[in-house]
Amino acid sequence: MPAGWDEGGWTDTDSDAFDTFLIRGLVAAATSGLIVALEPSGAGMAAATLTGLLVMPNVVDPEPWLSNSGTWGELKNAYDSMHAQLLSQIEKVDGFWQDSAATQFHAFATGDLLPALERLAQTCSLMDSYCAQMATGVITTLGAFLVATVSAAVAAVAANAAGPVSPAVKIGIFASWAAFAVAVIGLLAGFVMTVWLAAKTLGDANDELANKFADRSGQIDTASIRLPESLKIVIGDPAEWVQR
Amino acid sequence: MSQYATEAMRALGSSFSTYADDLDQQTRPTLAGLELPEGAFPLFAMPAANDYAQSLLAVGAVTTALRDTFDAIGAALHRVAGHYEQLEADQAAGFHRSHD
Secondary structure (H helix, E strand, O other): OOOOOOOOOOOOHHHHHHHHHHHHHHHHHHHHHHHHHHOOOOHHHHHHHHHHHHHHHHOOOOHHHHHHHHHHHHHHHHHHHHHHHHHHHHHHHHHHOOOHHHHHHHHHHHHHHHHHHHHHHHHHHHHHHHHHHHHHHHHHHHHHHHHHHHHHHHHHHHHHHOOOOOHHHHHHHHHHHHHHHHHHHHHHHHHHHHHHHHHHHHHHHHHHHHHHHEOOOOOEOOHHHOOOHHHHHHHOOHHHOOOO | OOOOOHHHHHHHHHHHHHHHHHHHHHHHHHHHOOOOOHHHOOHHHOOHHHHHHHHHHHHHHHHHHHHHHHHHHHHHHHHHHHHHHHHHHHHHHHHHHHOO
């Protein structure tokens, strides 16, 4: 059993919300520093608007994505293990039950039950990949934004400290900020691409199960892996079993 | 000795029931812990929140159906073994009465 496990699961939503709040506070603090450093150029308000509208809503705590990625991977291993156990179980049955009923049971177990476990493992693997991509996207965006913001603020403070701010310096500060803003937008565009690719992976995860189980309404229909009535009857007839 | 392979039947039934329990214990609490609140999704990824929930729900539904199936197989094998052990006991009692 993995460390940190409990019946309530891995994700503590209250703690995650608090972590997101702290991370957004960090972004706000870095942006505030930049705004102060950019004044009196007037560019501070633009930086605040950009951060508030584009950056802040996309900054979240990466921890749930990291932990969920690991948990999906463990779940995939669990289904793989259950698949191996079922295969061994079927081989045991084959060892002492060999007749028409056994053939039906074998066909049901290998044709429906084993593939169901394979689909589950494949889906978990895709979900693991999706969560890992999201975590990478969130961490990369946050890190790059903070580094760029602090760097821009330091540059602006250094310019102010050099002496009275001339128009040329103000233009330079504005140009630096503009470059920074473009970089942030580019960063966000890159993040959107990452999310789009991640969402496509998630679609694949849905398809893995839908290919096997979806009914006409698109809902998951598990009827194919329920014990068929006819098989219940043949299992219930001991005359079909090998006599010892 | 039993005419039918009731002992093997019971053993197989027990292993299927254990297998159903294992599947439940190894996956159910983990699946419950994989839920993500909407706040975990960045704004640009918000449309994926519903897909994530649907995938999680689907994995849970298929797992539950598998567990129920393994449980049904296990219980069926136990019931049949019990039924035929009782039948053999009744036949043996009838044989003894006819020779008394």
